[in-house]
Amino acid sequence: MAIKLYDLAGENIERRFSPFCWRTKMALAHKGLEYETIPWRYADKEKIAFAGSERVPVIVDGDTAVADSWKIAEYLEGKYTERPSLFGGIHGRAAARFVNSWADVVLNAALSRLLVLGILEHLDASDRAYFRASREKRFGMTLEAYAADIEGNIAALRGALEPLRVTLATQPFIGGDTPLYPDYIVFGSLMWARSIGKTRLLEINDPVEVWRGRLLDEFGGFARKAHGYW
Amino acid sequence: MAIKLYDLAGENIERRFSPFCWRTKMALAHKGLEYETIPWRYADKEKIAFAGSERVPVIVDGDTAVADSWKIAEYLEGKYTERPSLFGGIHGRAAARFVNSWADVVLNAALSRLLVLGILEHLDASDRAYFRASREKRFGMTLEAYAADIEGNIAALRGALEPLRVTLATQPFIGGDTPLYPDYIVFGSLMWARSIGKTRLLEINDPVEVWRGRLLDEFGGFARKAHGYW
Numbered sequence: 001m002a003i004k005l006y007d008l009a010g011e012n013i014e015r016r017f018s019p020f021c022w023r024t025k026m027a028l029a030h031k032g033l034e035y036e037t038i039p040w041r042y043a044d045k046e047k048i049a050f051a052g053s054e055r056v057p058v059i060v061d062g063d064t065a066v067a068d069s070w071k072i073a074e075y076l077e078g079k080y081t082e083r084p085s086l087f088g089g090i091h092g093r094a095a096a097r098f099v100n101s102w103a104d105v106v107l108n109a110a111l112s113r114l115l116v117l118g119i120l121e122h123l124d125a126s127d128r129a130y131f132r133a134s135r136e137k138r139f140g141m142t143l144e145a146y147a148a149d150i151e152g153n154i155a156a157l158r159g160a161l162e163p164l165r166v167t168l169a170t171q172p173f174i175g176g177d178t179p180l181y182p183d184y185i186v187f188g189s190l191m192w193a194r195s196i197g198k199t200r201l202l203e204i205n206d207p208v209e210v211w212r213g214r215l216l217d218e219f220g221g222f223a224r225k226a227h228g229y230w
Numbered sequence: 231m232a233i234k235l236y237d238l239a240g241e242n243i244e245r246r247f248s249p250f251c252w253r254t255k256m257a258l259a260h261k262g263l264e265y266e267t268i269p270w271r272y273a274d275k276e277k278i279a280f281a282g283s284e285r286v287p288v289i290v291d292g293d294t295a296v297a298d299s300w301k302i303a304e305y306l307e308g309k310y311t312e313r314p315s316l317f318g319g320i321h322g323r324a325a326a327r328f329v330n331s332w333a334d335v336v337l338n339a340a341l342s343r344l345l346v347l348g349i350l351e352h353l354d355a356s357d358r359a360y361f362r363a364s365r366e367k368r369f370g371m372t373l374e375a376y377a378a379d380i381e382g383n384i385a386a387l388r389g390a391l392e393p394l395r396v397t398l399a400t401q402p403f404i405g406g407d408t409p410l411y412p413d414y415i416v417f418g419s420l421m422w423a424r425s426i427g428k429t430r431l432l433e434i435n436d437p438v439e440v441w442r443g444r445l446l447d448e449f450g451g452f453a454r455k456a457h458g459y460w
Contacts, residue, residue, distance in 0.1 A: 085321075087321065088319055088320070088321025088322065088324075089318055089319045089321060089322060090318070090406055091315075091317065091318025091319060091321075091322035091405055091406055091410055092318065092319060092321035092322045092324075092325055093406070094318075094322075094401055094403070094404060094405050094406030094407075094410075095322055095325030095326060095328075095329065095404060095405070095410075095412055096325060097397050097400065097401060097404075098325075098328075098329055098393060098394070098397045098404050098412065099325065099328055100397075101392075101393040101394070101395075101396035101397045102332065102393035104393075104396065105392045105393055105396055106392070106393060162331075162335045162336070163328060163331040163332035163334075163335055163336060164328070164331070165331075166331035166334065166335055167327050167328045167330075167331045170327065171324055171327060173324070174324060174325060174327075174328050175321055175324050175325070176320055176321055176323070176324030177324075180321055180324075180325075182325055182328065
């Protein structure tokens with residue numbers, strides 16, 4: 001029986017923009033596991049309550065429910081050991097945790113300012129009031145104020161990506177010669193940007209953009225086929 | 231024959247403050263390799279010209295000279311395979327490269343503003359004019375202007391360490407249960423701060439400070455015995 005993945009969807013139910021769900025979708029593809037997605041919206045909190053979570057991704061694999069992208073990656077790695085490794089060993093997993101933390105607190109924070117109005121625009125109508133109220137409380141200002149300095153925010157994003165850029169100067173993927181879960185972590189953030197942001201945020205010849213193109217092509221162009229702008 | 235390490239020294243020849251040399255010293259300790267240091271100053275560029283480098287660390291291991299902390303770590307890992315691994319495999323090494331890039335472009339940049347006047351103060355007299363001129367050219371301002379906003383720079387440093395802090399919430403070291411080379415990369419930066427900065431930059435209960443304490447204790451308190459302030 002295929003794994004089920006609760007996957008954040010926009011007003012267009014095919015628009016799947018959660019960076020955390022993208023981590024999981026790339027991990028499932030890397031493992032070559034069959035899965036089906038269940039589109040989920042912020043208003044559907046009771047539909048994932050069985051997993052003890054208010055947020056997606058949530059997967060259901062037979063009798064097992066797992067919430068949180070990191071825990072899902074660990075679960076898949078531990079359960080499907082005969083399939084390609086996501087981490088390349090316990091030390092690879094430990095170092096991936098640093099990449100995960102960096103993506104959460106640095107990269108996603110930088111992207112958030114650039115994407116928040118696009119998210120609002122693409123959300124299902126039932127989710128918009130919730131999204132505005134919860135985010136304005138978190139940011140301590142209106143979404144419009146939070147997003148105001150577009151040029152400055154693009155420059156900050158490009159600056160924040162410098163550690164990745166330097167890494168890619170000597171190896172094609174964060175995982176080395178082939179992509180591993182740390183690549184999917186960071187790529188998930190850029191799928192978020194691609195799914196709901198109309199503005200191309202990276203220059204064509206940026207090594208990060210070249211790397212993003214390689215990951216869009218992985219698994220038969222799986223991510224490239226997703227609803228998005230660039 | 232013990233490995234030789236050219237190690238940046240201050241006016242007090244026992245003060246060894248280069249973050250990159252600290253990466254190498256911790257890597258040598260991790261491998262349990264005997265080595266001796268040769269104190270080196272910026273004025274001594276001709277003494278390491280044989281290694282094709284103008285910067286330390288440089289090691290000499292028998293007939294082999296290697297410059298650059300990352301290349302040295304790769305050399306030690308490849309040569310001394312029977313000793314404890316620095317990376318935990320090729321994927322661990324690949325992910326370590328990201329940590330290395332982050333430390334170089336984010337962490338060391340944040341520390342640089344806090345340490346530059348301390349470096350100047352602790353340098354050998356023969357190095358001070360070179361240091362001021364080369365760094366003022368690089369920064370495009372006087373060292374005093376570069377270092378002026380101490381409170382803001384401390385706040386920026388603590389903020390920059392957030393990905394490490396989040397990582398350490400779930401594991402004791404970046405390497406996992408035990409320290410690996412990614413830990414030494416970041417720790418090297420904090421040894422730079424300890425060697426020439428009189429101001430304690432981290433709060434006592436900061437998880438990063440707790441982790442730093444564990445690494446000061448590694449290898450029989452090897453790093454704690456070094457000349458430094460905190």
